Every structure is written in structure tokens, then in C-alpha cells.
Amino acid sequence: MSDEHPAAAPAASPAVVLVVEDDYSVRRMLQWALEDDGIAVAVAENGQQANDWLDRSKPALVLLDMGLPLVDGEGVAQHLHGRYGQSVPILVVTADGHAAEKAAKIGAADAINKPFDIDTLVARVQRLLPPDPE
């Protein structure tokens, strides 16, 4: 399991997506899906880990599950906004069927309900990422 713990923050790489998801299978699947499309990924399995990671590094996007151990999705969003303002978009991913509602509540840029289509998810992520400088 240690291989999937958040590593030291990648050095100022602008295109890292932080995936915050407590379910192991879903977390690995999200990581795989984004990496297959050439997107760098960092993962956190609970809200506290996510906040610790955010203290060390600024991601390009946060893919955020709402029901999380220790600190929930709302707590992560607050921490992110407190640290980086609105400069880092959040894509809410939730299984309760009210993704849009949740997103509006925490000031997220977009929302997607589980289960989702991989192509749709990747397209939504790509749309929220800043344009590739190269």
C-alpha cells in the first residue's frame, strides 16, 4: 500500500491532479484513467492526507469524493480555498446522486455522479486543466 501513499509533492509541476477518494479500487481506477491520458496524478485516501498534501504543493485540479474519512470533502474544499483561493478548480465525484448540489455548496467548478463514463470523466478533467504551455 505504501506505493500509493502520497509521495513528496512533485516539484512545481503545474499539471498534477490530486485525486481524493477513500475507496481503493476507485482511487486506483481514477489514477489509471488519468495517467493513461498523460495526466500526472497524486492520490490521497482521506481528507486529512489531502490537506497535508495541499500544504506542500499546489495541484492543477482536485478530483474530490465527498464522503471521506477524517476530513470530509467539504473540509478539503475549505482548506483548498483557504490556501489557494479559487485558483484551483474542484471536480466533485460522488455516489449519492447529488453531485451538482454538493458542488454548488462547496464552490466546486464541476461535478460528476458515480458511476461515470471514463471518457466523460477524462474529458471533464481535461476541460478544467489549464491549457498545456508546451
Place this chain on the structure above:
Amino acid sequence: MSSPTEVGTGHAATLHLVAALADPGRRAGGAQTLARHVGAEELLVFLFDAEVEAYLPAPGFVQTLPAGRAWQAFLRACAENGSWTADVPFPTSADRMMAVGRCGADGAVLVLLGGTPQRDAVEDLALLLPLLAAVCRGERTARDAQAQATLLRRAATDAQALAEGLDAARRELERLYGEVRAALESRDAFLAAVTHDLKTPLTAVLGYVQLLQRRVRRTAAPDTERLLEGLQQIELTGTRMRRQIDQLLDVARLQMGQPLELERQPTDLVALCRAACREHQIGSGRHRVALEAQVDRLVGEWDPLRLERLLDNLLSNAVKYSPAGGAITVTVDADGDEGRGAAGWAVLAVRDTGIGVPEADVGNIFDRFFRAGNTTRQMTGSGIGLASARQIVQEHGGTISAASEEGTGSVFTVRLPLNRGDGSER
């Protein structure tokens, strides 16, 4: 309005009031209260230690007796003393008795309080004192006083009973409300838990399937076709699971009287029908599932996932209730409604050659949990498919109907407005 004090004063006769207060704790205050209510020139308050006592203010007639016996003694005294009159005692409550007697020319009034006063005996007495004063002056008879007291008592008792009844009703309502709330909350919690627990693994399964499909396509290994087919089946199963979950949630909304939140977007009904027919053809070799579309595309502002479920329900039923196999035909057409221009309807029909629906049941098949009388044990079902279908159609502003002949087959016809405002707004 005359106060008790005014009633008492200004009268020439000496007013003797005798009150027998059984409650020792109230005696001190009792005398003052009585004096305040009646301007009697002479107020006699006799205090007793016994729980139930009486005092008769006749010379040589001092006795301590239970109220019932005191009354008997008073009656005897009246018989002996011609100037005394006695009136019938009347119960003031289950545990108490009050009696009023008029003691002749000197205007003394006897009040007997029996039983154990559980409420404020002095207040009870004070309520009656103005009347008793009037009795003393000969303006009212003791019987009037009794009647008045009885009315007052009855009103107080009635009001108290009413208040107690209302209070009990309120408590019962609160209890029921609490139960209903708890039931609703536990069901909501149950649904949320079930949904979450099912959707999370489903997310993973569907995601991996799609990832594998992408990888296999990219590598083009020799057995990719077989692999892809298997993976497609897994995806299909996952999709079915999602549909069932969504249907459960929608039915729960229906039960709670909440509308669906339709996610309307331009949706091609012909494409949905084509996909649904293909899916059910794969699922059953016994049936020939055919689409007969009169138009290539038929686009309306509909909720695609819910129409997909509607089609799935109708086709699943067609397959399930045609156990011997046979033809299942889906027809799609636009009903132009000549004269109304572009406004019109999409008309969808699903026809099977199955067991049909008994005539007596056709009117009920869209009711939740209703299942027709000719379904067998093998034809398992929850009875929510058609109820859900009707819910979806009605939320879109459309209609659904069934025509059937038992043993021959059924036709389910759905009409959906092509224009959003058509019939869906009210």
C-alpha cells in the same frame, strides 16, 4: 358588576359564614380569603384537624363528623330547629362533597366540605361565597347556589377534561409524528446506504471495464475480440445494476409524492430504441426483437437515462411475458397532429405475442406493486416496472396505455410531447 364585598355589605342581617376546611395547611389563609370575598359582619371560620369534618353553628351542637354523616346530623338539627332549612348536598367531584344549608333568621350559612380536597378548597368556596351571601339575604335560595356551583363545577370539570383530552391527543400526535419521521429517516438512510454501497463498486467495475477496453483496442492482441465481448457483457451488467438502482430511487420518490428531477436534453428516441432492441436481442435467443422506425431520427427534450429505463422496462416485460419466445416489435413514429404545425408527439409502441394481460387487470397494471393474475412464479417481478414507466412518461407530459388480449399478446403505447412545454407545464 357587583363584587362579593358589595353583595355582603349594606345588608342589615348579620352574616355568619361557616366554612369547614379539611386541609390544615389552608386554614390560616382560608379565613382571610373568605373575609375578602364576603363583607360579612361576622365571619366564622371553624377549623378542624380531621380530614373530613363539619361544624354546625348551633348552640350545643358541635361535632366533628365525616361530611356524609355531618349532613345527616345537620338534617336532624333542621328537624329539631324549625328556623333551619337544609338543601340537598351535591357532589363537587368524585372525592368531595359540598353541602349548603341556610340557618334560618340569623342568616348563617353552613358550608360542608367533605372528602380530601385535592385542589384548592378555599378557592372553591370563594367562588360560591357571593351566592351564599345572596342566599343569606334571602335574595337567592340555597338551591340556586347549588345549581350555580354545580354549573361552575361542571364547566371547570369539562374544561379540564377537554384540556386533558387535547393534551393527550397532542402527545399522541407528537408520538406518531416522531414515529413517521423516524421511519422516513431510516428509509432515507437505508436508500442512501444501499445506493452508495452499490454505486461505489459499480464505479470501479465499469471504470476498469472501460479502461481494459481502451487498452485492448490500443494493443490489438490476437484474442481481443473475445476479450472485448466479455468485457462488454460486464459493462452491460453494470449498466443494468445502475438502472435498477435509479429505478428504486425514483420509486421511492414516487412513494413520497416527490416529482422526478428530469435531466432533459436533446434525445434521439430512435437511437435509444435501436440500442434497447439490440441489448434485448443479445439477451434472448428465443425472441426476435425488431425495430420498425418510420423516421431516422426523432429528437425531443427528454431525459435520456429515464427513457432508456422506460424502454428497458417495456422490453424486459415483453421478453419476460413471452416465455415461449416469438416476435417483439418496437415501432416509433411522429404524430404530426395536422393543423398544429411542428408541435406534436413521438409515438412509441412495444408489441409482443406473449401471455397478455387478463381483461380485468388491464386497468391496474400501472399501479405500484400490482401484478396481473396470470403471471406465474417463474415470472419474478417487484411490480414497480410499469409504475415507474408511467411515472417517467407522465413527468415528461406524455401518456402510456396498454391494450392486451390474454393468450395473444400486449401492446404498450407511449406518447411523448416533442415540444417541452406541451402538456408538461401546469
